[in-house]
Amino acid sequence: xxxxxxxxxxRGLTKVFGDRTAVDQVTFELPRxxxxxxxxxxxxxxxxxxxxxxxxxxxxxxxxWACGADRSAPATGSRERRVRGRQVQIxxxxxxxxxxxxxxxxxxxxxxxxxxxxxxxxxRRTRIAELARLVGLDDRQMSVRPKALSGGQRxxxxxxxxxxxxxxxxxxxxxxxxxxxxxxxxVLNVLMDIRDATGVAYVLISHDLAVVRQISDDxxxxxxxxxxxxxxxxxxxxxxxxxxTQLLRASVPEPGWTPSRRQKRSTT
Amino acid sequence: MWWVRFFALRLVRLVLTLLVASFIIFCALELAxxxxxxxxxxxxxxxxxxxxxxxxxxxxxxxFIVRYxxxxxxxxxGDLGVSIGKRQDVSEIILGRALTSVTLVLMASIIxxxxxxxLGIASGLRDRSSNLVTLAATAVMAAIPAFVGATLLxxxxxxxxxxxxxxxxxxxxxxxxxxxxILPAVALSIASIAVVARVTRAAIREELGTEHVQTAxxxxxxxxxxxxxxxxxxxxxxxxxxxxxxxxSLIAVAxxxxxxxxxxxxxxxxxxxxxxxxxxxxxxxxxxxxxVFVLMNVAIDVIAALLDPRTRAAGAVA
Amino acid sequence: xTTTMPAPAEAAPAVEPMARSSRSWxxxxxxxxxxxxxxxxxxxxxxxxxxxxxxxxxxxxxxxNAWVGPFQLPGSPLGFDAQGRDLLxxxxxxxxxxxxxxxxxxxIAMSLGVTIGMIAAWRRGWLDSFLNFGLDILFGFPGIxxxxxxxxxxxxxxWAAAIALSVAYLPFIARVxxxxxxxxxxxxxxxxxxxxxxxxxxxxxxxxxxNISPIIVAQGTILFGYALVxxxxxxxxxxxxxxxxxxxxxxxxxxxxxxxxxYPLPALAAGLVIVxxxxxxxxxxxxxxxxxxxxx
Ligand SMILES: Nc1ncnc2c1ncn2[C@@H]1O[C@H](COP(=O)(O)OP(=O)(O)O)[C@@H](O)[C@H]1O
Ligand SMILES: [Mg+2]
Numbered sequence: 001x002x003x004x005x006x007x008x009x010x011r012g013l014t015k016v017f018g019d020r021t022a023v024d025q026v027t028f029e030l031p032r033x034x035x036x037x038x039x040x041x042x043x044x045x046x047x048x049x050x051x052x053x054x055x056x057x058x059x060x061x062x063x064x065w066a067c068g069a070d071r072s073a074p075a076t077g078s079r080e081r082r083v084r085g086r087q088v089q090i091x092x093x094x095x096x097x098x099x100x101x102x103x104x105x106x107x108x109x110x111x112x113x114x115x116x117x118x119x120x121x122x123x124r125r126t127r128i129a130e131l132a133r134l135v136g137l138d139d140r141q142m143s144v145r146p147k148a149l150s151g152g153q154r155x156x157x158x159x160x161x162x163x164x165x166x167x168x169x170x171x172x173x174x175x176x177x178x179x180x181x182x183x184x185x186x187v188l189n190v191l192m193d194i195r196d197a198t199g200v201a202y203v204l205i206s207h208d209l210a211v212v213r214q215i216s217d218d219x220x221x222x223x224x225x226x227x228x229x230x231x232x233x234x235x236x237x238x239x240x241x242x243x244x245t246q247l248l249r250a251s252v253p254e255p256g257w258t259p260s261r262r263q264k265r266s267t268t
Numbered sequence: 269m270w271w272v273r274f275f276a277l278r279l280v281r282l283v284l285t286l287l288v289a290s291f292i293i294f295c296a297l298e299l300a301x302x303x304x305x306x307x308x309x310x311x312x313x314x315x316x317x318x319x320x321x322x323x324x325x326x327x328x329x330x331x332f333i334v335r336y337x338x339x340x341x342x343x344x345x346g347d348l349g350v351s352i353g354k355r356q357d358v359s360e361i362i363l364g365r366a367l368t369s370v371t372l373v374l375m376a377s378i379i380x381x382x383x384x385x386x387l388g389i390a391s392g393l394r395d396r397s398s399n400l401v402t403l404a405a406t407a408v409m410a411a412i413p414a415f416v417g418a419t420l421l422x423x424x425x426x427x428x429x430x431x432x433x434x435x436x437x438x439x440x441x442x443x444x445x446x447x448x449x450i451l452p453a454v455a456l457s458i459a460s461i462a463v464v465a466r467v468t469r470a471a472i473r474e475e476l477g478t479e480h481v482q483t484a485x486x487x488x489x490x491x492x493x494x495x496x497x498x499x500x501x502x503x504x505x506x507x508x509x510x511x512x513x514x515x516x517s518l519i520a521v522a523x524x525x526x527x528x529x530x531x532x533x534x535x536x537x538x539x540x541x542x543x544x545x546x547x548x549x550x551x552x553x554x555x556x557x558x559x560v561f562v563l564m565n566v567a568i569d570v571i572a573a574l575l576d577p578r579t580r581a582a583g584a585v586a
Numbered sequence: 587x588t589t590t591m592p593a594p595a596e597a598a599p600a601v602e603p604m605a606r607s608s609r610s611w612x613x614x615x616x617x618x619x620x621x622x623x624x625x626x627x628x629x630x631x632x633x634x635x636x637x638x639x640x641x642x643x644x645x646x647x648x649x650x651n652a653w654v655g656p657f658q659l660p661g662s663p664l665g666f667d668a669q670g671r672d673l674l675x676x677x678x679x680x681x682x683x684x685x686x687x688x689x690x691x692x693x694i695a696m697s698l699g700v701t702i703g704m705i706a707a708w709r710r711g712w713l714d715s716f717l718n719f720g721l722d723i724l725f726g727f728p729g730i731x732x733x734x735x736x737x738x739x740x741x742x743x744x745w746a747a748a749i750a751l752s753v754a755y756l757p758f759i760a761r762v763x764x765x766x767x768x769x770x771x772x773x774x775x776x777x778x779x780x781x782x783x784x785x786x787x788x789x790x791x792x793x794x795x796x797n798i799s800p801i802i803v804a805q806g807t808i809l810f811g812y813a814l815v816x817x818x819x820x821x822x823x824x825x826x827x828x829x830x831x832x833x834x835x836x837x838x839x840x841x842x843x844x845x846x847x848x849y850p851l852p853a854l855a856a857g858l859v860i861v862x863x864x865x866x867x868x869x870x871x872x873x874x875x876x877x878x879x880x881x882x
Contacts, residue, residue, distance in 0.1 A: 089782075408861065
């Protein structure tokens, strides 16, 4: 069972869609203070796994413990979902649908702050400014509609919105995959600064090993819904045991951070 | 086999839809203010014998559900009740007038399909300038209610030019019937022509813009061949669907046109029956209309599914 | 590593003005769209103030004046109808039922249709199937037919017809809203708000509904046009607005005989007014739909 040092504990998690097993007996732990990467090609079940952890999909079987509480079944009421929202947050991939197009960044953060905390209007304003600074956005960028922002700026607001709940864990489901490489680098830097500042743990979902190497301590490799290899980032990336992992690694030109144009991804 | 499943599902839904629709129509009698007896008699005072006859005929002493089942059983045997106003079986009256309405709707359908689709294809293949004219013309046509169209046609072709008879259905011969139904059929089709033409045009435009048509053009395949082989065939599904739905909706609008031209079809009689609160008559004709309407909708669905290669690929349609 | 970031490299578009200005709406409507809005506006204004305008008298009959043409008698620029009533007065008074009737349909069909559509979009599964089946059955009843049956059961009148049409149009609105809401609900921000713990109600009302409102407004406008056509048709049949009230459909009916007797103007004028307003509503509705779907 989960110990105090385990933030997230997933056991035997399985999800079946019709006759397709999207996630198959997945087990892993996220210890306090470390970040975990889940890698695997498109369709290997990473997003489904993430959605089960945050309660957007109900597992077919298996258990999920987060911050010492069982969350194997999706929350039933809004109150329970709010409690869980203060434990685990998620940032998705598509910058163009990650924000309500009628809300400014400040409004989006304000909505979440009011939901979770009993702050007065003044303090909320201060918090919004803090969060904005944390993700590197200025007042002007926070007070326009998403239409006026670039993809990277939108993803930073989405990250700030997740942070506003003050979660212990943030799942990043391909959150930087749709961004240009230089913007990607900036957002990754922001993420690492945030980790230093808040102590939040990341579950980084990616098929980009360069990104993974920069952020995560441990890796699990998924193929067809199953975990095929696991270990520390260095172990797995520098000395992959499985042919599949070697194949994944081979599709990245060089190890380490290489700002190069990447091909279009089609992950959802 | 995908189509077995498809037809089975469609059939189940069809039967359920008709059952519920018949129930709703049956309820009309119950909903009517006052007793069912009063509704059936249309507010007339009846002799005790007539009351007894009606009570027996409609089993008015039975509970509601029993009455519905009995009524439905009767409907299956062609017994739609008796019209108080006409003192005649509803099914007899319907049969007597059906020919006029069927002919009217068929004539209108032919006009709509021929003119609407031709207009649509022609303007879809043309350049922009003629499109503006088509768009303006169809926008106005689509806004002409059938009875306003009837007014215009009567003024121009009957009152002024004297080409066509104004009212009625003629001397009883079928040719005279058709002759009398030309203006009503045109009035019935005006708005629908516009709808069909617009959808056809849009479907053709969209199809012309697709990749495989562009590829065919760049390969130098003759334009008419492309149009025939790719464009019209692929646009066919939406054209069939919209033409079908539009024509199905004429069943009800025919009532308006028949009234305007004093044509004694089913629709005009439905209106008279409604005005005189002859509920049994209204129920009978509505049931016929709804059945035909629902059957046509199903037919359109099936035809569209048969035309669509994706349906076959998908293997199942709910 | 520092927390301050370099200016983003990608070009961000200029700051959008806080409130979407009404001018940009006008520009997107275009001259034709504006013209249509003006025509509809005139009809609405006449529906409100028409009956209070001085010098109008739609109801007093004066049989010797029957079929008297335009400008033949002082104060009657359009002449008189079959029963010697002033045509212009009747046309202006007729605006009221022509606008109010479709408005009733709109309010009922919209409020129910939007609710049902939103629920169906959220609650997939059996509820969605059930609603779909219910809507399928309603599809089986053409609006005019339902209105005729309603008139038979409850007696003629604007209300019975309007309620019947609302029921008949409900499926269209519910489907449109359901599909739009399902599409909006599939956006990642909705999932993010769910994970935050925002209630389904709040997400629906504060996020999804405002975002799909342009589509709802556009469909509502188009629905208004359909309702207008159906309602005047039902009044023409004698099952809607009852004579002697001035209603455009009733007026065509009352004066149809004049078309055959060489006095087509009264029936034609009423018909022309109907067509004009309906064209305006339809074109405006299509414009709004184009705008809401980002085609303009
Ligand atoms: N709602 C769903 N219904 C049916 N199949 C699904 C659904 N969501 C995902 N899948 C299937 O599950 C598999 C894993 O998908 P996903 O978790 O999105 O993979 P990844 O995020 O690794 O690309 C895919 O084959 C996908 O088609
Ligand atoms: Mg994914």
